[in-house]
Amino acid sequence: MKNVKFSYPGGKSDGNALHDISFSIKPGQLVVIVGPNGSGKSTLLKLLTRLFDCTSGQVLVNEEDIRECKLSDLRSATAVLAQDYQIFPLSLAENIGMGNPEVVADQKLIQDSARKGGADTFISKRVDKYSTVLEPKAIHLLGQAAFKGDGSEIAQIYCNSKEEKEEISGGEQQRVAASRTFMRLTCGEVKLIIADEPSSNLDPRGESEMFRNLLNERQGKTMIFVTHRFGHLTKQADLILCMKDGHLVEQGTHDKLMEIRGENGERGEYCKLYEIQARPFTDV
């Protein structure tokens, strides 16, 4: 990115979501983006995947402006594990298999992807296993809208019906979405893997296994992770981008960012975030 600025079209907040962002990622690097809520991490990913174009500046892919690249080439070279994944009212096998539509019914690939995504254990415990048909997530969202607009009685009806209908938990949904991404990687065209908080609903063991399995898929691919959890990835990252209020305030490796001190000896932003996260575990 070169001097990238971005404001959301029709966005109500004043000012830019991203201010004058410049950084460079080399092929095959592991990059981790960190920063507080609303600091612009997901927005950066949206520009890198060309869901939006920057307002000014340039996003370059191999020296070529991303707006000049063929969109279908960009899409096929990228696998995204986003926060707002969809779970479809299809079987578990289809929900995973659609990651690579050309082999959507290949049970061996599906099961292998489910193992890497951490979904195989809970699927094997279900009566219908991979044939289990899931409830659409959209119906739950509709229920929440009714809750907000129509008062408590309707809210109660909604909660009851949700209780009966819910098929898999939030963490299990995230495991299905991750398995779909592993299925996507089987097509062999992917050069860039982007994961936006892929483990936010996972228990610690699930998180550590998912990171390990994703890193095992690296083999020359560029990887970009957004995470609020330090340690797993940041220490081995080739590049950490530390965001604050839409600005890229620090960039470098873990060791380099931990050494940053201001004029008054004040620690850098990354160092402060790292220590805030580490404290609850070291103070007990």
Ligand SMILES: Nc1ncnc2c1ncn2[C@@H]1O[C@H](COP(=O)(O)OP(=O)(O)OP(=O)(O)O)[C@@H](O)[C@H]1O
């Ligand atoms: N679709 C949108 N329209 C308008 N403003 C948006 C939109 N999406 C995000 N924003 C705003 O852009 C800014 C950056 O948001 P972004 O989602 O990139 O933050 P983030 O660092 O990924 O946050 P989080 O850690 O909570 O996921 C925020 O001020 C947010 O309110």
